[in-house]
Amino acid sequence: xxxxxxxxxxxxxxxxxxxxxxxxxxxxxxxxxxxxxxxxxxxxxxxxxxxxxxxxxxxxxxxxxxxxxxxxxxxxxxxxxxxxxxxxxxxxxxxxxxxxxxxxxxxxxxxxxxxxxxxxxxxxxxxxxxxxxxxxxxxxxxxxxxxxxxxxxxxxxxxxxxxxxxxxxxxxxxxxxxxxxxxxxxxxxxxxxxxxxxxxxxxxxxxxxxxxxxxxxxxxxxxxxxxxxxxxxxxxxxxxxxxxxxxxxxxxxxxxxxxxxxxxxxxx
Numbered sequence: 001x002x003x004x005x006x007x008x009x010x011x012x013x014x015x016x017x018x019x020x021x022x023x024x025x026x027x028x029x030x031x032x033x034x035x036x037x038x039x040x041x042x043x044x045x046x047x048x049x050x051x052x053x054x055x056x057x058x059x060x061x062x063x064x065x066x067x068x069x070x071x072x073x074x075x076x077x078x079x080x081x082x083x084x085x086x087x088x089x090x091x092x093x094x095x096x097x098x099x100x101x102x103x104x105x106x107x108x109x110x111x112x113x114x115x116x117x118x119x120x121x122x123x124x125x126x127x128x129x130x131x132x133x134x135x136x137x138x139x140x141x142x143x144x145x146x147x148x149x150x151x152x153x154x155x156x157x158x159x160x161x162x163x164x165x166x167x168x169x170x171x172x173x174x175x176x177x178x179x180x181x182x183x184x185x186x187x188x189x190x191x192x193x194x195x196x197x198x199x200x201x202x203x204x205x206x207x208x209x210x211x212x213x214x215x216x217x218x219x220x221x222x223x224x225x226x227x228x229x230x231x232x233x234x235x236x237x238x239x240x241x242x243x244x245x246x247x248x249x250x251x252x253x254x255x256x257x258x259x260x261x262x263x264x265x266x267x268x
Contacts (some may be wrong), residue, residue, distance in 0.1 A: 003182040007144055010047070012121040013122050013132050016163060018218075022117075022119045022123075022124065023119065023120055023123040023124075023127075023140045023145060023149070023215050024118050024119060024120055025112055025114065025122075025141065025145075026141070026142070027112065027114065027141075028031045028140065030097040030098065030099050030112065031097065031098045031099075031102070031203040032095075032096070032097055032098075033096035033097060033098040033102060033109065034094075034096055034099070035093055035094065035095055035096070036049040036050070036051065036053070036055070036061060036091060036172050037047050037049065037050060037089075037091075037092050037094060037146060038055075038085075038086075038089035038090070038092070038094065041082045041083075041085040041086045041089070041095060042054060042065075042082075042230060043062045043063075043065040043081065043082050043085075044062030044065070044080075044081025044082050044084060044085050044125065044130050044131050045057045045060050045061060045081075045085070045131055046062075046064065046108065046125060046200040047060035047085060047086075047089055048076065049184065051109075053109050053114070054106075054108045054109065055094075055096065055110075055111055056104065056108040056109065056110045056111070056242065057111070057112075057113060057121065057122050057125070057137045057178055058098075058099060058110050058111055058122065058136075058139050059112075059129070059134065059135050059140075059142070059143060059146055060122050060126060060131040060132060060133060060134055060137075060141055060146070060266060061123055061131060061132045061133075062078065062081045062082075062085075062126060062130070062131045062132075063075035063076060063077045063078040063081055063131075063166070064078060065078035065079065065081075065082055066078075066178075067209075070121065075166075076160070076163050076165060076166060077130075077159065077160040077163060077166065080130070080132060080159070081130045081131060081159075081160070084125065084128065084159075085125065085130070088115075088121060088124065088125070088159060089113075089121070092106040092115060092116055093116055094113050094114070094115070094121070095115075095116075096109070096111040096112070096113060096114075096151065097111060097112045097114065098110065098111050098112075098113065099138070099139045099140075100136070100138030100139050101138065110139070112141065112142070120142065120145075122142070122146060123142070123149055124245075125235070126146050126149045127149040127150075127152065127153055127158075128153065128158055128159055128163070129137075129153040129154075129157075129158030129159020129160050129161045130159050130160065131160075132150070132160075132180075132182070132239070133146045133147055133150045133239075133256065134180075134239065134240075134257075135254065135256030136253065136254060136255030136256070137180070137217065137220040137253050137255075138220075138254075139254060140249070143256055147259065153231075162194070167182075168181075168182040168183065168184045168237060169181060169182070169183055169184070170183075170184060171183050171184060171185025171186075171201035171202070171208075171209045172201065172202060172208070172209070175209045175242055175248040176242060177242045177243055177244045177248050178242070178243070178246075179241070179242055180239075180240065180241050180242075181230050181239070181240075181241075181242050181250075182237060182238075183201075183237070183238050183239070183242075183250065184212070184233070184235070184236070184237045184238075184261060184264075185201045185209070185236070186198045186200060186201070186233070186234065186235045186236075186263070187200070187201060187211075187232050187233065187234055187236060188200050188202065188203065188232075188233075189232055190228065190229045190230075190231050190232035191223075191229075192229065194211065196214050196215065197212075197213040197227070197228045197229065198210055198211070198212055198213070199211035199212075199213070199231055199232075199238075202247075202258065204247075205246065206245070206246045206247060207247045208223065208246070208247050208248075209247060209248045209250075210245075210246075210247060210249050210250075210251075211238055211249070211250050211252055211258070212231035212249055212250070212251050212252065213228050215250070216253075217252050217253050217254055220253075220254040220255055221254075221255045224255055226255050228258075231258070235259055235260070235261055235262070235263040236258055236259065236260055236261060237258070237259055237261045238250055238252065238257055238258045240252065240253075240257050252259070
């Protein structure tokens with residue numbers, strides 16, 4: 001009976017996952033940034049256009065892809081994510097919609113990409129496990145949909161989620177610095193020091209994992225009626241780049257990087 005329940009649960013998860021493969025985005029109020037085609041992918045979340053523009057898919061991040069001779073090594077699944085983006089966009093007319101600033105500091109056009117059938121490219125890439133959800137403070141349209149799709153992809157280990165070294169890590173583990181990571185844990189304390197809020201995940205903030213929320217980021221939390229200090233005692237998941245500042249630190253830019261999660265059951 002336990003084996004049957006496990007098999008049934010997996011089948012139900014796969015069925016639910018398949019239902020999330022195509023979804024549309026409400027583009028009302030967004031700026032139409034034109035139509036284009038893709039002439040090549042630059043990793044799993046960027047593509048080049050015939051006009052010479054690099055389009056960055058809003059709200060998502062692909063495993064980083066580096067060329068031979070570059071100072072860094074490509075991440076696992078980077079080539080697969082690139083191939084998936086090429087397959088999804090090849091020969092398609094792509095409708096671009098912009099939210100917030102149209103171009104980032106690298107001169108890339110940041111856009112939601114709508115396919116000819118009305119489906120949202122970002123959602124498809126997330127649902128199939130090709131990219132991570134990674135929001136920015138001024139771009140949130142459809143974020144809940146993307147996180148729901150990511151949760152389904154993680155449940156069935158689709159795409160990159162089948163790889164152990166791309167899984168979320170516990171906050172009380174040896175959190176790797178110099179790397180994009182998804183970290184889960186209970187916020188033991190939330191403190192304001194000057195104009196900065198710190199979410200501490202360990203008893204010793206000089207050594208343990210910490211989330212730092214500067215005043216510029218807190219503004220975005222307040223706009224959404226979120227008090228970062230209320231995360232104390234909560235089990236959360238946070239994502240972003242980990243650096244070192246008296247222990248591993250994640251500097252948050254906006255509320256989309258933190259979400260409440262159910263604490264996983266402890267293995268017997």
